[in-house]
Amino acid sequence: MKRFLHYIDGRFEEGSAQFQSLDPATGQPWAEMPEARTEDVNRAVTAAERAFFDPSWSGLTATQRGKLLYKLADLVEANAPKLAQLETQDTGKIIRETSAQVAYVADYYRYYAGLADKIEGAHLPIDKQDMEVWLRREPVGVVAAIVPWNNQLFLSAVKIGPALAAGCTLIVKASEEGPAPLLEFAKLIEEAGFPKGVVNIITGFGPECGQVLTSHPSVAHVAFTGGPETAKHIVRNSAENLASTSLELGGKSPFIVFEDADIDSAVNAQISGIFAATGQSCVAGSRLIIAKSIKDEFLARLKAKAEAVVIGHPQDMATEVGPLCSQRQRDHINAVIKASVDAGAKLLTGGVDCERDGFYFPPTILDCSEVPNAPCVTTELFGPVLSVLTFETEAEALQMANDTKFGLASGIFTKSLTRAHRMVKGIRSGIVWVNTYRAVSPVAPFGGQGLSGHGREGGLQAALDYTTVKTVWLRT
Ligand code: NAD
Numbered sequence: 001m002k003r004f005l006h007y008i009d010g011r012f013e014e015g016s017a018q019f020q021s022l023d024p025a026t027g028q029p030w031a032e033m034p035e036a037r038t039e040d041v042n043r044a045v046t047a048a049e050r051a052f053f054d055p056s057w058s059g060l061t062a063t064q065r066g067k068l069l070y071k072l073a074d075l076v077e078a079n080a081p082k083l084a085q086l087e088t089q090d091t092g093k094i095i096r097e098t099s100a101q102v103a104y105v106a107d108y109y110r111y112y113a114g115l116a117d118k119i120e121g122a123h124l125p126i127d128k129q130d131m132e133v134w135l136r137r138e139p140v141g142v143v144a145a146i147v148p149w150n151n152q153l154f155l156s157a158v159k160i161g162p163a164l165a166a167g168c169t170l171i172v173k174a175s176e177e178g179p180a181p182l183l184e185f186a187k188l189i190e191e192a193g194f195p196k197g198v199v200n201i202i203t204g205f206g207p208e209c210g211q212v213l214t215s216h217p218s219v220a221h222v223a224f225t226g227g228p229e230t231a232k233h234i235v236r237n238s239a240e241n242l243a244s245t246s247l248e249l250g251g252k253s254p255f256i257v258f259e260d261a262d263i264d265s266a267v268n269a270q271i272s273g274i275f276a277a278t279g280q281s282c283v284a285g286s287r288l289i290i291a292k293s294i295k296d297e298f299l300a301r302l303k304a305k306a307e308a309v310v311i312g313h314p315q316d317m318a319t320e321v322g323p324l325c326s327q328r329q330r331d332h333i334n335a336v337i338k339a340s341v342d343a344g345a346k347l348l349t350g351g352v353d354c355e356r357d358g359f360y361f362p363p364t365i366l367d368c369s370e371v372p373n374a375p376c377v378t379t380e381l382f383g384p385v386l387s388v389l390t391f392e393t394e395a396e397a398l399q400m401a402n403d404t405k406f407g408l409a410s411g412i413f414t415k416s417l418t419r420a421h422r423m424v425k426g427i428r429s430g431i432v433w434v435n436t437y438r439a440v441s442p443v444a445p446f447g448g449q450g451l452s453g454h455g456r457e458g459g460l461q462a463a464l465d466y467t468t469v470k471t472v473w474l475r476t
Helices: 038-053 062-078 080-091 095-118 152-166 180-192 206-214 228-239 263-279 292-308 327-343 394-401 417-426 459-464
Strands: 006-008 011-013 017-023 028-035 122-124 131-139 142-146 169-174 199-203 219-225 244-248 254-257 287-291 346-349 364-367 385-391 409-413 431-434 467-475
Touching (some): 011 180, 017 080, 028 080, 028 199, 038 206, 062 080, 062 152, 062 180, 095 459, 169 180, 169 206, 206 228, 228 244, 254 263, 254 394, 263 292, 287 292, 327 385, 409 417
Parallel strands (some): 142 169, 142 219, 169 199, 219 244, 254 287, 254 409, 364 385
């Protein structure tokens, strides 16, 4: 069985314990993973703290930090096939998606490489002749970065990139589900030439590894992506040391289609909006809110496309929907669908486990227009399940879109520019896509509000969030 190691203080090492990782396509163990226990976490934090003050890192100029990040980006690109293959193997995410994603992971590192020497301070024009005041932007300190299983290389890149650009050091905790790609990525950190201890990569379970890491007094900032319930634990833990947090959490994103929309493009966007990543995506457009007048035509086309989606082995380039990451996910989805059907939701397609080994679940559509509070409408499923609601007026569409405690992403499909503007203004979400869905760029901030968290990843602001401002007064 393949064996992976932690990367702590520039050394590859075993964990205090081990656990097995399952191949989601077969449900069978395929690799032995290290498990970080309290002593491993403490060593990783100590290493990051020492490295933060060590001149080999703190003495670098911003341009030199940027050069290391450029090198890392090149190495990600050069190793893309291996990283993508490992992510597919360990999480079941299909190879055509992991391959595309590793390419933009390199783009994100390159963006933050370029940003390192553009994180500027300021000079303040104060009302005194004999005083100079300026602001220095300094790195916030040791960062704990915690990621979920669904997109580990990308979700860590949007933390590691800006944190290193700002001059921080990190302990990155890979999810216990599918940690292989991140543990492999540690080799690229080593090869790029970052001083030892600047980036430490470990994995382990929430109750010990995650808990010890986020409550550690030397951690200045916790950057977390995952579920809202875990986020509450993390905020409580980090509050003990008043560490700052950025939280990228779940979603129940509305996908609103007005009667004047380009139907073909809306259908295609909805198919990838919900079924890409087998629905295991925080921005999945999981609530279709559709104008009553076009519902039948739209659903007929959507159902036909959903049933034509190619379900297959995740390593096969032809596959469009692969397995879920775990049996836990499949059990959760089955339970919510059953409760929704019991409540009156109508199953239009899918809804039962695929008859295959592994954790497969087919594209599923539920008409919830008569039961808008069905569990599938209100719960984040994190699977290939679409709930359909209908509206007659724009006001109703907006009210339905905002009828959730989440606020991550939303999609609006209409040809009316004025309506698009009104909807953009009224909708409560951190990202709004108009006549498109799922577009991302290193330049554009990404994040949510409400139960979807706070803070932004991507863009300049993300790098500033890893800095603190020092106000300097000088009598002249
Ligand atoms: P999760 O919250 O169960 O786990 C996420 C990470 O937190 C894992 O590494 C886990 O080990 C760790 N963890 C668990 N308990 C902890 C604790 N007490 N202290 C510290 N760390 C702890 O999430 P998941 O099931 O792996 O992922 C799915 C969730 O992630 C969904 O809600 C999804 O929407 C969200 N997500 C959000 C985004 C975004 O950018 N907004 C992106 C992807 C996924």
